[in-house]
Amino acid sequence: MNEIIEINCIANLTYEIIFCNGEICENSKPGQFLILQKDEFSERVPLTIVNCEDGKVRVIIKVVGRSSLEISEMKVGDSFKNVVGPLGNHSEIRKYGNIVCIGGGVGAAPLLPVTRELKKTGNKIISILGAADANSLILDDEFEKISEKLYITTNDGSKGKKGFVTDILKELLKEKKVDIIWAIGPMIMMREVTKLSVENAVPCWVSLNPIMVDGTGMCGACRVHIKNEIKFACVDGPEFSGADVNWDELISRLSQYRDQEKSATEYKCRCDSNAK
Amino acid sequence: MQPNINAGVIVMQNRNKTKMKIQDPEARIKNFREVALGYSFEDAKEEAQRCLNCKNPQCISGCPVNVDIRGFIQEIKKGNFENALKIIKNTNGLPAICGRVCPQEKQCEERCVLGKIGEPVAIGRLERFLGDNFSIRTEPPSKKREEKIAIIGGGPSGITAAIDLRKEGFDVTIFEAFPKLGGVLLYGIPQFRLPKEIVETETNELKNLGIKIETNHIIGRSLPFEKIVEEYDAIYIGIGAGAPRFMGIPGTNLKNVFSSSEILTRVNLMKAYEFPEYGTPVFCKEKAAVIGAGNVTMDVARTLKRLGAEEVTIIYRRTENEVPARKEEFDHAREEGVNFLWLTQPIEYLPDETKTLKAIKCIKMELGEPDSSGRRKPIPIEGSEFILDFQMVVEAIGQKSNSVLKAFEGLQLNKWGYIDVNEETLQTNIENVFAGGDIVTGSATVILAMGAGKKAAESILAFLNEKKEVKTL
Numbered sequence: 246m247n248e249i250i251e252i253n254c255i256a257n258l259t260y261e262i263i264f265c266n267g268e269i270c271e272n273s274k275p276g277q278f279l280i281l282q283k284d285e286f287s288e289r290v291p292l293t294i295v296n297c298e299d300g301k302v303r304v305i306i307k308v309v310g311r312s313s314l315e316i317s318e319m320k321v322g323d324s325f326k327n328v329v330g331p332l333g334n335h336s337e338i339r340k341y342g343n344i345v346c347i348g349g350g351v352g353a354a355p356l357l358p359v360t361r362e363l364k365k366t367g368n369k370i371i372s373i374l375g376a377a378d379a380n381s382l383i384l385d386d387e388f389e390k391i392s393e394k395l396y397i398t399t400n401d402g403s404k405g406k407k408g409f410v411t412d413i414l415k416e417l418l419k420e421k422k423v424d425i426i427w428a429i430g431p432m433i434m435m436r437e438v439t440k441l442s443v444e445n446a447v448p449c450w451v452s453l454n455p456i457m458v459d460g461t462g463m464c465g466a467c468r469v470h471i472k473n474e475i476k477f478a479c480v481d482g483p484e485f486s487g488a489d490v491n492w493d494e495l496i497s498r499l500s501q502y503r504d505q506e507k508s509a510t511e512y513k514c515r516c517d518s519n520a521k
Numbered sequence: 522m523q524p525n526i527n528a529g530v531i532v533m534q535n536r537n538k539t540k541m542k543i544q545d546p547e548a549r550i551k552n553f554r555e556v557a558l559g560y561s562f563e564d565a566k567e568e569a570q571r572c573l574n575c576k577n578p579q580c581i582s583g584c585p586v587n588v589d590i591r592g593f594i595q596e597i598k599k600g601n602f603e604n605a606l607k608i609i610k611n612t613n614g615l616p617a618i619c620g621r622v623c624p625q626e627k628q629c630e631e632r633c634v635l636g637k638i639g640e641p642v643a644i645g646r647l648e649r650f651l652g653d654n655f656s657i658r659t660e661p662p663s664k665k666r667e668e669k670i671a672i673i674g675g676g677p678s679g680i681t682a683a684i685d686l687r688k689e690g691f692d693v694t695i696f697e698a699f700p701k702l703g704g705v706l707l708y709g710i711p712q713f714r715l716p717k718e719i720v721e722t723e724t725n726e727l728k729n730l731g732i733k734i735e736t737n738h739i740i741g742r743s744l745p746f747e748k749i750v751e752e753y754d755a756i757y758i759g760i761g762a763g764a765p766r767f768m769g770i771p772g773t774n775l776k777n778v779f780s781s782s783e784i785l786t787r788v789n790l791m792k793a794y795e796f797p798e799y800g801t802p803v804f805c806k807e808k809a810a811v812i813g814a815g816n817v818t819m820d821v822a823r824t825l826k827r828l829g830a831e832e833v834t835i836i837y838r839r840t841e842n843e844v845p846a847r848k849e850e851f852d853h854a855r856e857e858g859v860n861f862l863w864l865t866q867p868i869e870y871l872p873d874e875t876k877t878l879k880a881i882k883c884i885k886m887e888l889g890e891p892d893s894s895g896r897r898k899p900i901p902i903e904g905s906e907f908i909l910d911f912q913m914v915v916e917a918i919g920q921k922s923n924s925v926l927k928a929f930e931g932l933q934l935n936k937w938g939y940i941d942v943n944e945e946t947l948q949t950n951i952e953n954v955f956a957g958g959d960i961v962t963g964s965a966t967v968i969l970a971m972g973a974g975k976k977a978a979e980s981i982l983a984f985l986n987e988k989k990e991v992k993t994l
Binding site: 272282464470475 | 698699700708736737738739742743744745763764765767769773774775776777779780782783786787790791796797798799800801802803804875876877923924925
């Protein structure tokens with residue numbers, strides 16, 4: 246169980262991993278996540294489930310520090326020591342009408358299963374994918390297939406329109422009747438999309454990815470004020486209505502362990518160079 | 522030595538417990554090794570001699586899992602250590618753990634008659650001595666029953682229920698959320714109080730008994746609760762309280778404000794004290810505050826000391842006379858240089874310009890009339906607010922029910938979100954589902970959770986026997 250059968254670099258520092266776990270496949274629904282731990286020395290890493298088929302789980306991870314770096318270096322045939330999931334609540338999938346699905350960076354990965362399911366339920370999908378540059382863009386071909394229209398933006402204009410996902414969203418909200426927005430990506434992107442959604446009185450779902458340890462509601466690291474009440478993203482979320490989220494507090498808390506993360510990455514790199 | 526009269530026989534009795542070696546405070550705040558070092562064979566024999574072998578021993582009635590305390594101590598006196606351990610294991614599968622973490626001073630030892638003239642027999646230390654130094658290989662039971670039982674939660678309560686039910690011959694499976702068994706024993710209690718190797722040794726015996734263990738399983742998420750209820754003849758839920766409580770004062774979500782569970786989970790479960798060899802970090806600053814005064818508060822304060830905090834202050838709204846922590850933990854914290862600020866309640870966390878904690882606004886309290894808990898109620902003194910600078914704060918004020926329980930469809934919860942049970946049988950509103958421990962009572966102790974596991978095992982046995990009779994009729 247948990248054996249890797251495929252691991253591919255699909256974009257700049259971004260890896261797609263497919264591993265075996267029948268139980269997760271049997272029980273997971275779009276919007277849920279899992280926690281994996283490479284070995285007993287590793288951190289527990291929360292990742293959204295992108296696909297589940299025939300006992301094979303697909304996840305996508307971006308290398309941002311030591312733990313993601315270690316995972317990206319795993320090989321076909323290696324197994325994760327521990328995987329637990331699905332965790333969190335699944336998305337509120339139903340017929341809404343016209344939906345704009347917005348994925349920022351690696352956020353396109355958790356957005357994909359939700360979009361797929363929304364499409365199956367008879368919704369009309371317009372997708373916007375944003376990335377830093379063409380090399381960082383992921384899953385655009387898969388979004389293309391399930392969207393009436395797909396817009397791409399890059400910060401440097403190397404693919405699609407130069408700018409941000411919000412530039413496109415602004416236009417869309419002027420032109421079309423939008424019934425709901427689904428936005429998953431960096432916190433700042435989700436905050437900005439939420440602002441537009443509130444201005445235009447369109448509901449907006451977001452999926453939060455704060456720091457987590459156990460992912461079972463036990464430690465409170467992932468807490469966030471939702472309508473001024475403390476909620477835990479791992480058990481009460483991960484999806485919330487964007488308008489209810491206290492974004493500034495959440496964004497500031499993301500940097501809680503920045504110094505330690507830096508030293509952990511340096512430690513890992515030092516170990517590797519010693520080994521060589 | 523003091524003369525002591527018992528049943529007409531005069532014996533010379535040492536008034537005090539045989540001392541146990543402990544690590545010196547100066548040394549121990551620089552490591553995570555165990556503080557209390559345990560009895561030697563000589564110590565154990567000497568201490569066992571203090572037991573009066575009472576005709577009507579009160580100690581046993583103070584034990585939530587009914588260990589035959591007098592019985593095992595008599596075996597130690599004779600040097601039959603393995604027999605002594607066997608006696609404990611008849612009713613308690615976790616002696617090395619309970620010997621360390623039970624509040625004996627409020628249970629068995631409180632009732633020991635020696636306590637009337639001096640210190641009671643050191644029952645906990647003797648129990649630990651046996652658990653640490655001897656082992657009896659557990660074999661699968663000779664009885665066999667067809668019924669399948671699911672235990673949800675591999676903490677002290679679930680483990681106890683699993684052992685008792687397996688001994689009756691049932692097919693028992695434990696579902697545990699984490700990679701290893703132990704629950705609070707692993708993530709909650711620090712290494713310096715309960716080494717994780719001990720937890721592993723004692724929980725490994727479950728496999729020898731033939732108990733099936735499914736780790737990395739969260740019922741209600743990774744497997745639907747309904748499926749378990751359908752597939753198993755009886756279910757015991759012992760999942761613990763499972764979610765940290767926050768006071769909810771302004772500034773709770775500032776950076777550098779933590780729950781006790783986060784600090785302890787990182788340090789104990791993820792071994793963050795060995796960061797960066799282990800990948801999970803923990804946060805620690807020179808000047809730290811910990812809110813509360815329970816065992817967990819002491820654990821966090823002492824952990825922060827070991828992580829390098831120079832000044833750790835426990836802030837408590839009552840006085841040292843009301844401290845709920847075990848005296849031993851309180852004493853150890855004091856010896857290790859933890860500061861205490863009594864009759865003080867934080868009312869706001871104050872930020873700097875980066876939304877990071879800078880100071881705590883507190884108010885002075887005074888004690889009024891006793892409240893429902895029997896302790897004098899703290900009342901804020903108007904106009905007594907003051908501000909103290911801190912770089913981090915940890916709230917250790919207890920737990921609440923984990924909202925993952927909402928996924929246990931059909932299960933009746935009370936207004937606090939805990940599971941409603943019949944107090945006599947621990948049966949829930951679903952006929953074949955029983956529940957106990959913190960998820961029924963709210964935060965309590967390891968041994969009370971074990972007591973509940975025992976009680977549930979008895980009820981489940983009775984429930985399944987009754988069903989079997991109906992079937993065979």
